[in-house]
Amino acid sequence: MHVYVYTDGASRNNPGKSASGYEIFDSGHKLVAKESVYNGIRTNNQAEYIALITALDKLGRELGFDNEVELYSDSQLMIRQLKGEYKVKEEDLKVLHVQAKDLLKRFNSVKLNNVPRENRHISDVDASLNELLDSIG
Numbered sequence: 001m002h003v004y005v006y007t008d009g010a011s012r013n014n015p016g017k018s019a020s021g022y023e024i025f026d027s028g029h030k031l032v033a034k035e036s037v038y039n040g041i042r043t044n045n046q047a048e049y050i051a052l053i054t055a056l057d058k059l060g061r062e063l064g065f066d067n068e069v070e071l072y073s074d075s076q077l078m079i080r081q082l083k084g085e086y087k088v089k090e091e092d093l094k095v096l097h098v099q100a101k102d103l104l105k106r107f108n109s110v111k112l113n114n115v116p117r118e119n120r121h122i123s124d125v126d127a128s129l130n131e132l133l134d135s136i137g
Contacts, residue, residue, distance in 0.1 A: 001026065001027055001065065001067050001068070002026075002027040002067065002068040002069075002070070003024055003025065003026055003027065003032070003059065003065060003067075003068070003069055003070070004024070004025040004029070004070050004072065004121075005022060005023070005024050005025075005055050005056075005059070005069060005070070005071045005072065006022060006023045006024075006025075006072045006073075006119070006121035006122055006124075006125055007020070007021070007022045007048070007051035007052045007055050007071065007072070007073050007125065008020070008021055008022075008048070008051055008073070008074060008075075008117075008122055008125040008126050008129060009021075009044055009045075009046070009047025009048035009049070009050060009051045009075070009129070010044065010047055010126065010129040010130065010133060011042055011043055011044040011046075011047050012133060014043055014044050015041055015042055015043045015046075016041060017038075017040070017041065017133055017136060018038075018039040018040065018041065018042035018043070018044070018046065018047040018050075018133075019036055019037060019038050019039060019047065019129040019132045019133050020036070020037055020039055020047045020048070020050040020051035020054055020129070021034075021035060021036035021037065021051055021054075021125045021128050021129050021132075022034070022035060022051055022052075022054060022055035022058070022125060023121050023124060023125055024055060024058065024059065024063075025121075032063070033058055033062075033063065034125075034128070035054065035055075035058065036125075036128040036129055036131075036132045037050075037054060037132075038132060038133075038136060043092070045075070045077060045078065045090070045093055046092060046093065046096060048073065048075040048077075048078045049078060049093060049096035049097065049099075049100055050096065051073075051125075052071065052073065052078065052100050053096065053099055053100050053103060055071075056069075056100065056103035056104065056106075057103065059107075060103065060106045060107075065107075066106055066107055066108060067107065067108050067109070068107070068108060068109040068110075068111075069107045069109065069110050069111070070110075070111045070113065071110065071111065071112050071113060072113045072114075072115050072119065072121065072122065073112075073113070073114060073115070073122070074114070074115060074116060074117040074119065074122050075114070076114050079112050079113070079114040080114070081093075081097055082097070082100060082101065082104070082112055083112055
């Protein structure tokens with residue numbers, strides 16, 4: 001089975017109140033999971049990684065999925081770091097990067113895609129994050 005995962009992170013005042021979220025679709029493009037979580041005070045880059053980690057954990061642990069995964073994010077930094085094109089320089093991201101890389105190893109095939117924030121699914125996740133952050137104040 002093939003799944004599509006769209007992730008996004010948000011931070012107000014960077015660092016500031018932050019949230020992370022994702023949408024997961026099956027091979028027929030049916031929504032199978034969606035979540036937005038509040039992270040406390042974090043940077044935007046931390047929120048992006050937390051979104052990915054949360055989605056991968058959901059796929060592996062709760063949904064029992066380990067096959068083909070296509071990941072989409074508007075975070076060029078995170079995608080390029082995960083592909084090994086950029087080094088992870090910030091100490092606070094190193095731990096999250098290692099955690100994400102370890103989770104990615106659980107899947108038979110992973111494709112990492114950087115897409116513009118205007119992507120329909122990324123926009124949907126972003127809207128959910130803003131709603132969550134608005135409700136927190």
